[in-house]
Amino acid sequence: MTTFTRRTVLSSMGAALATPALLSRANAAEVTLRLHHFLPAVAPMHTRFFEPWAAELAEASNGAIEVQIFPSMQLGGKPPQLADQTRQGICDIAWTLPVYTPDRFPVAETMSNPFMVTNAEKSSVVLHKLMDEFGAGEYRGMKPLAFHTHDGGKLHTRGAPVTSQGDLDGLKLRAPNQATGEMLTALGAEVVFFPVTDMVVGLSNGVIDGCCLPYEVVPAYKLQELTSYSAAPAPGARGLYANTFALVMNEARYEGLSDDLRGVIDAASGMGLSERIGKQFDEFEAFGKSLVEKQGNEIVEIPAAEIASWQEAAKPVHDAWIEKLDRMGKDGAAIMARANALLDAG
Known part of the structure; x- marks a missing residue:
């Protein structure tokens, strides 16, 4: 088995891994990694990220790494258990959301507060930097491979468009997380929380x-x-x-790999991967919007002055989060200030 440097691994990968990998190995995989996630296999994240990324790892390792992907929680359990499944070795890699386990990964969860996003690509880079600076050790027993966000959420309604706070008064809305729900409640909406899979039934039956x-x-x-x-x-x-x-990996599984295979994983993860996933989510966003337009649905803008007033309504939510971080022994004000500064930069 030939070993080589991280520089060699990096040079062999590239955006699309156009050059062949340099590892000299038999065709049979030496390592099989099980990747678990909650989306169906038809979801863009599965077909346009997980499958290509798995193929890239196989190519970069000359077939030594095989990633088996299990969508739709096929290894059992529920989405909030994914981080623990990774830590316990039930799966080797998992894709999960910090808000699934509120307050457990508080630095990673910080940017789930209202108005903490620009686009997915930039916000993903900001989140990764924030985790590098403040979130070390938050994922104990796991090796973080990437952190990212999606693009900013929109308000999708059945009966009338929303362009002002008055339009939210008494509107029954499914909220995506607790912090956003608190803001929407302050603005007059009647907020409910349930899994996104139940949302379809909720919208269908009114x-x-x-x-x-x-x-x-x-x-x-x-x-x-x-x-x-x-x-x-x-x-x-x-x-x-x-x-x-x-996107996290079982730490013991990672450490148990040979030096060169760890190099392959390192080259295929980190800040570059976070940025790449964010960019793909911006592409997913554009495609989803095109379907809304094709359906003939009405798309409206919430005026900038209205958004500014909503941001004022979100300040108590942010203040409460800062206090929560402080109670956990973290510098809440510094974390929020740094996130906002990075989002505003450039």
């Missing part, structure tokens, strides 16, 4: 009037057929919210 989600989820749940209006902040404003995501 239990809810709408939801707050990015366009990216439209294809998976045919949201364009369940709602008639979509409202987004005016260009240049922060997005309403974005959930954060973590």
Whole structure:
């Protein structure tokens, strides 16, 4: 078995791994890694990221690494258990959301607060930097491979568009996370929380009037057929919210790999991977929006002045989060200030 340096691994990968890998190995995989996630196999994240990424790892290792992908929680359990499944070795790699286990990964969860997103690519880089600076050790027993966000959420409604706070008064909305739900409640909405899979039934039978989600989820749940209006902040404003995501690997599994195979994993993860996933989510967002337009749904803008007043309504939510971080022994004000500074930069 030939070993080689990290520089060799990096040079062999590239954006599309156009050059052959330099590892000299037999065709049979030496290592099989099980990747677990909650989306169906038809979801863009599965077909356009997980499958290509697995193929890239196989190519970069000359077949030594095989990634077996298990969508739709096929290894059992529920999405909130994914991080623990990785830590316990039930799977080797998992893709999960910090908000699934509130307050457990608080630095990673911070950017799930309202108005902590620009686009997915930039916000993903910001999140990764924030984790590098403040989140070390948060994922004990796991090796983080990437952190990212989706694009800013939109308000999708059945009966009427939302362009002002008055339009939210009494509107029954499914909220994507607790912090965003608190803001929407302050603005007059009647907020409910349930899994996104139950949202389809809720919209179909009129239990809810709408939801707050990015366009990216439209294809998976045919949201364009369940709602008639979509409202987004005016260009240049922060997005309403974005959930954060973590791609994590069992730490012992990673450390047990040979030096060269760890190099392959290192070259295929980190800040570059976070940026790449964010960019792909911006592409997913554009595709989802195109389906809404094709359906003939009305897309409206929430004026910048209105968004500014909503941001004022979100300040108590941010203040409460800072206090929560402080109680956990972290510098809440510094974490929030750094995230905002990075989002505003450039």
